[in-house]
Amino acid sequence: xxxxxxxxxxxxxxxxxxxxxxxxxxxxxxxxxxxxxxxxxxxxxxxxxxxxxxxxxxxxxxxxxxxxxxxxxxxxxxxxxxxxxxxxxxxxxxxxxxxxxxxxxxxxxxxxxxxxxxxxxxxxxxxxxxxxxxxxxxxxxxxxxxxxxxxxxxxxxxxxxxxxxxxxxxxxxxxxxxxxxxxxxxxxxxxxxxxxxxxxxxxxxxxxxxxxx
Amino acid sequence: xxxxxxxxxxxxxxxxxxxxxxxxxxxxxxxxxxxxxxxxxxxxxxxxxxxxxxxxxxxxxxxxxxxxxxxxxxxxxxxxxxxxxxxxxxxxxxxxxxxxxxxxxxxxxxxxxxxxxxxxxxxxxxxxxxxxxxxxxxxxxxxxxxxxxxxxxxxxxxxxxxxxxxxxxxxxxxxxxxxxxxxxxxxxxxxxxxxxxxxxxxxxxxxxxxxxxxxxxxxxxxxxxxxxxxxxxxxxxxxxxxxxxxxxxxxxxxxxxxxxxxxxxxxxxxxxxxxxx
Numbered sequence: 001x002x003x004x005x006x007x008x009x010x011x012x013x014x015x016x017x018x019x020x021x022x023x024x025x026x027x028x029x030x031x032x033x034x035x036x037x038x039x040x041x042x043x044x045x046x047x048x049x050x051x052x053x054x055x056x057x058x059x060x061x062x063x064x065x066x067x068x069x070x071x072x073x074x075x076x077x078x079x080x081x082x083x084x085x086x087x088x089x090x091x092x093x094x095x096x097x098x099x100x101x102x103x104x105x106x107x108x109x110x111x112x113x114x115x116x117x118x119x120x121x122x123x124x125x126x127x128x129x130x131x132x133x134x135x136x137x138x139x140x141x142x143x144x145x146x147x148x149x150x151x152x153x154x155x156x157x158x159x160x161x162x163x164x165x166x167x168x169x170x171x172x173x174x175x176x177x178x179x180x181x182x183x184x185x186x187x188x189x190x191x192x193x194x195x196x197x198x199x200x201x202x203x204x205x206x207x208x209x210x211x212x213x
Numbered sequence: 214x215x216x217x218x219x220x221x222x223x224x225x226x227x228x229x230x231x232x233x234x235x236x237x238x239x240x241x242x243x244x245x246x247x248x249x250x251x252x253x254x255x256x257x258x259x260x261x262x263x264x265x266x267x268x269x270x271x272x273x274x275x276x277x278x279x280x281x282x283x284x285x286x287x288x289x290x291x292x293x294x295x296x297x298x299x300x301x302x303x304x305x306x307x308x309x310x311x312x313x314x315x316x317x318x319x320x321x322x323x324x325x326x327x328x329x330x331x332x333x334x335x336x337x338x339x340x341x342x343x344x345x346x347x348x349x350x351x352x353x354x355x356x357x358x359x360x361x362x363x364x365x366x367x368x369x370x371x372x373x374x375x376x377x378x379x380x381x382x383x384x385x386x387x388x389x390x391x392x393x394x395x396x397x398x399x400x401x402x403x404x405x406x407x408x409x410x411x412x413x414x415x416x417x418x419x420x421x422x423x424x425x426x427x428x429x430x431x432x433x434x435x436x437x438x439x440x441x442x443x444x445x446x447x448x449x450x451x452x453x454x455x456x457x458x459x460x461x462x463x464x465x466x467x468x469x470x471x472x473x474x475x476x477x478x479x480x481x482x483x484x485x486x487x488x489x490x
Contacts, residue, residue, distance in 0.1 A: 107302075109295070109296075109297075109299060110299075110301060110302065112264075112295070112299070113295050113299030113300070113301065114301065115264060115288070116262065116264060116288060116293040116295060116299070116371075117288065117289070117293060117312050117313055117316070117361070118285050118286065118287075118288035118289035118290075118313060118316055118317075119285075119316060120285045120316075123316060128301060131303045132302070132303055205303070207302065207303045207304075207305075207345045207347075210344075210345050210348065211302075211345055211347040211348065
């Protein structure tokens with residue numbers, strides 16, 4: 001406890017760094033995966049290459065990925081951009097399949113009714129398919145949110161500061177309180193972002209609660 | 214007026230849903246297409262609003278080939294009632310009814326306030342406006358479906374087994390209300406059902422379809438019931454069954470109509486009046 005009170009300002013800074021590294025990849029992978037998932041769900045030709053291709057991304061170990069990305073993009077190895085890119089790729093690996101399943105879960109008769117009432121393709125997507133894909137999409141997003149928060153810590157190994165720095169530092173210097181603080185706070189951030197996803201889902205999909213009641 | 218001119222629908226793989234079908238649906242009249250599944254009746258209905266494009270032939274509305282009209286505005290200009298209402302589960306009743314006007318650019322507030330009037334028109338309490346479809350009974354959902362179809366005040370209504378998913382008592386009630394509504398609104402209605410009683414209850418003209426949308430018989434309900442064209446139509450309308458063969462029996466000086474099983478179905482009107490105090 002004395003360690004924590006003495007290092008509080010460092011911990012706060014690392015917590016902020018952690019959030020700044022976690023939230024962008026979660027949002028980016030959502031924005032990228034929704035159209036790709038819609039494409040995979042709606043086109044037989046695109047389905048297999050998209051799902052297999054993005055699924056394979058997850059098989060790449062994270063440390064090599066942190067090195068490949070700067071080589072391809074020219075980002076500095078120790079820059080947040082490298083971590084954010086890597087975690088966005090991992091997020092897409094999970095979310096493209098999740099989004100494809102989500103769009104496939106939209107009932108065919110509802111789609112037909114929307115078509116019969118004169119929804120354009122654009123209106124069909126925004127007003128019917130996306131909201132009805134919401135519940136399944138949200139389930140995948142929650143997994144991505146939690147996994148992204150834990151993957152951010154790996155960046156500490158290549159020297160990008162986050163709550164993971166508390167592990168690497170703590171191990172090197174033998175400070176147990178530092179390691180413990182890192183673990184507890186990482187879990188807390190994961191819980192908090194997961195809760196935020198659930199809350200956003202409630203606000204965006206009011207019909208689900210009304211119907212369940 | 215809706216006109217089918219020698220339309221054909223053949224799917225890739227060679228399945229022929231509609232072989233060669235021609236029909237005129239006169240303005241302000243209700244025409245019922247009745248047939249079992251595979252008769253191509255729903256395919257015909259969907260040709261009118263271009264959800265299905267015919268392989269050959271043409272569908273015309275007031276003389277205009279529907280292919281010359283962009284599908285999206287065409288669909289908004291035609292009311293469509295689907296089985297079980299076909300409502301959007303994530304939108305409230307009022308928003309469902311307001312669907313087409315909002316898509317066409319009307320403000321949501323105005324369209325919703327119009328929707329309340331439409332709900333009353335189809336016999337629903339406007340207090341249901343903020344419920345979701347899953348919170349309504351089957352019959353209520355059907356009424357919302359009808360209200361939505363009427364929202365843009367279309368001159369044509371297409372109805373695809375609209376009352377198929379509700380119990381018989383509610384179905385008869387909905388049919389009666391639709392007749393009353395039609396007497397007032399005078400839409401051009403093309404109606405699809407597999408239920409011959411529904412076709413007889415609603416159609417000014419009834420078209421009995423065989424497989425591939427071949428017309429087995431067309432006529433008023435009375436004509437078809439009086440003289441079925443062939444065995445297929447006869448069995449379809451149930452000619453000769455106990456339900457359709459009514460006789461008169463004298464009971465206490467009144468003439469009661471009974472069916473083939475001697476079950477009473479009603480009293481002849483002249484007698485009923487005499488008997489009334």
